[in-house]
Amino acid sequence: MQEESLEIKARSKSFFWALFFFSKNEKRDIETLYSFCRYVDDISDNQNLGTKKNAKKMHLNIIKDLEKKSSKNRIVENFINLSLKYKLNIEIPIQLVQGVLKDLKIVNIKNLEQLIFYSYQVAGTVGLMMCSIMKVTNLKLLKNAIELGVAMQITNILRDIKEDLMRNRIYIPENYRSFIFLNSKELLGNFEKKKILSKNILELIEYSDDLYNSALDGIQNLPFKYRLPVLIASNLYQNIGFKIKDDPLKIWTERIFVKKRQKIFITIQAIYKCIFLKLKKNKDNNNHAIHKIIEKNLSKNG
Incomplete structure (x- = not known):
């Protein structure tokens, strides 16, 4: 081990x-x-x-x-x-x-619903399995765990766009791209299209932020010993999205990550919030697609 x-x-x-x-x-x-x-x-x-x-x-x-x-x-x-x-x-x-x-x-995601379902499969499921380890069985908290898993996967996708394209995969939904996608090789060699895609993904960052904020409702209802590490993990991943938003073109030249000093700061913030504050969440915005997928798969998985 x-x-x-x-x-x-x-x-x-x-x-x-x-x-x-x-x-x-x-x-x-x-x-x-x-x-x-x-x-x-x-x-x-x-x-x-x-x-x-x-x-x-x-x-x-x-x-x-x-x-x-x-x-x-x-x-x-x-x-x-x-x-x-x-x-x-x-x-x-x-x-x-x-x-x-x-x-x-060859992956070429067509719409947001396809992206959400894929993200549920590869990351929302991990959230559900984590809930089993934490002995969380409340249905509402399970839904929040899926939201958090999907949000984290979208963050991963946005950070790893270049790497995925090199493997003939584009997870940014077709209806989020304001250009015609021919193939991965053509896009990787076309600076103007990469520049456009860097702007296009900002909308997906906003969507993932909605999911992170919605998941806060579940995090604050976890026992304290779980609330803190889950909040830290959520905030660290969301911070990667913030960094991409600050300079979207960096996704083509380097791997975006949170530096150790920032991790310490985010951890201290999370400890303070867990002890002294009620975690805030924004109003649920346009999450109907994910709710539909969550309901379907939770009922299927019992």
């Missing part, structure tokens, strides 16, 4: 920072969950696997292992044991794998 902990620290510094505030046992279980999610995601991104056909086969094997509750793969087996411990509905991690499977194809 120490090896997995080092892997998390190296690859997701914001996640690891918030993880510090969980108990030792919870931290171990969250690391097991994260290692599984990372493994599933890496299968789609790993160029050393040879072909997409091999990657698809690996994903389908994971689904089979989840269904039969047994695996020869250490990471998958550890996750299966975790799912049995917390009585996870196995359909939730299966939805995660099905979402990541989509990354093996």
Whole structure:
């Protein structure tokens, strides 16, 4: 597990920072969950696997292992044991794998609803599994967990636009682009279009902010020991969006991240808010698409 902990620290510094505030046992279980999610995601991104056909086969094997509750793969087996411990509905991690499977194809998201559903599959499901570890069962809080997961995934998408385009994936919905998209290679070589897309994504940042703010309602109703780390993680990710908004063109030249000094400041702010203030949330704006998807999938997953 120490090896997995080092892997998390190296690859997701914001996640690891918030993880510090969980108990030792919870931290171990969250690391097991994260290692599984990372493994599933890496299968789609790993160029050393040879072909997409091999990657698809690996994903389908994971689904089979989840269904039969047994695996020869250490990471998958550890996750299966975790799912049995917390009585996870196995359909939730299966939805995660099905979402990541989509990354093996050429991705060209058409509308906001498609983006939300994909984000639910690859990140909202993780929010639900985190709720199981935190023993959160309240339906309203589960909905807020999905909102937060989707918001974080949109932030990831906005930060990783260049990297995704290099893999023939564009997650910015077609109806959010004010230019004709021909293909990834053409866009990467066209400075004017990149400049336009950098402006187009500002609307998606606003949408993700709505979701972060809506999720605050759930965060403030968590037990304090969970409220603080979840709020820190939420604020750290949202801050990445703020940085992109300040200078959108930077997404093409560098990876946007929150520096250590800013993390400390955000953490202190979160501690203060958790102790002294009621967390504020803005009025829900135009979130009908996500509510529809949440209702459908929560009822399906029981």
